[in-house]
Amino acid sequence: MRDIKARVTSRTDHAPGLFSLHCSAPDLAAGVRAGQFAMIGVEGRSRPFLRRAFSVADVDRHAGTVEFLVKVVGVGTACLSALVPGEEVALLAPLGNAFTASDLARGDRVAIVAGGVGVAPFPLLLRELGSRGVVADLFFGGRSAPDLAYRAKISPLVTGAEKDATDDGTAGEPGRVTDLLARTLGGGGGYRRVYACGPTPMFRSLARVLDGKGIAAEFSTEAPMGCGFGVCLACVLPKPGGGFLVSCQEGPILAPSAVDWSRCR
Ligand SMILES: Cc1cc2nc3c(=O)[nH]c(=O)nc-3n(C[C@H](O)[C@H](O)[C@H](O)COP(=O)(O)OP(=O)(O)OC[C@H]3O[C@@H](n4cnc5c(N)ncnc54)[C@H](O)[C@@H]3O)c2cc1C
């Protein structure tokens, strides 16, 4: 983990309130692993006081840049939205654990389940899976079509099938992305692993869909964080049978069985 001063090199808008920031950070681009995150602060700003957590979405190792996909939801993300190329951000990174992919071999098939901005950690994972010859199906869900606007970036990296779902039916099939996966599994689709990132209700139903199927799974959890490295305990998640885990240190990538989803907000 290092505290890196990084310059914004460019910004890409995907939909209103959904954009990518590309920042110059050669060491981070060279060493970060898929699933890890950064705590990002804006130089010279006192609000928000605390940095905010963002998955490293992608890297360009040649250019020495890292990409963050940001959805504007409050003061911190609005602050990032106001940045222009040339301005500086402070990145505490890399933080947390990474997705497991080293045990997968050419021809293995995996599923990626993304809910809205939960698609963020997957470009980098898809690059790693692609380099190993692993076939990855993407199940991408959102409330409405604009939530799937990142598809233009991620589609070229998908090596298997792409299936979309939206709550209002404006893109893909109407309904939940977890139902899409459930139907695929019911139809005999088998996977070596399921990777997922999205809101807590999505994790809750996905854990139910996968229960008893014997498919390994890794959920990229997003508990609100204060520090990102184990000090403030803002990010604790309830464990089955009682007690809590510290998701910034033990995660954010966790097995579904590590968390009692019924006790998560
Ligand atoms: C490990 C990790 C990786 C993340 N990766 C990304 C990413 O790649 N892209 C992205 O856009 N966001 C990501 N998030 C969520 C992001 O950190 C929050 O959206 C951000 O902190 C909100 O800050 P804010 O000041 O704009 O909003 P605030 O003013 O702090 O909050 C606005 C609203 O958002 C809610 N909120 C705050 N944090 C979260 C959260 N973690 N999950 C759900 N709701 C939240 C608050 O309850 C409130 O309702 C990630 C979170 C974690 C923990």
Ligand code: FES
């Ligand atoms: S965010 Fe501070 S302990 Fe996890």
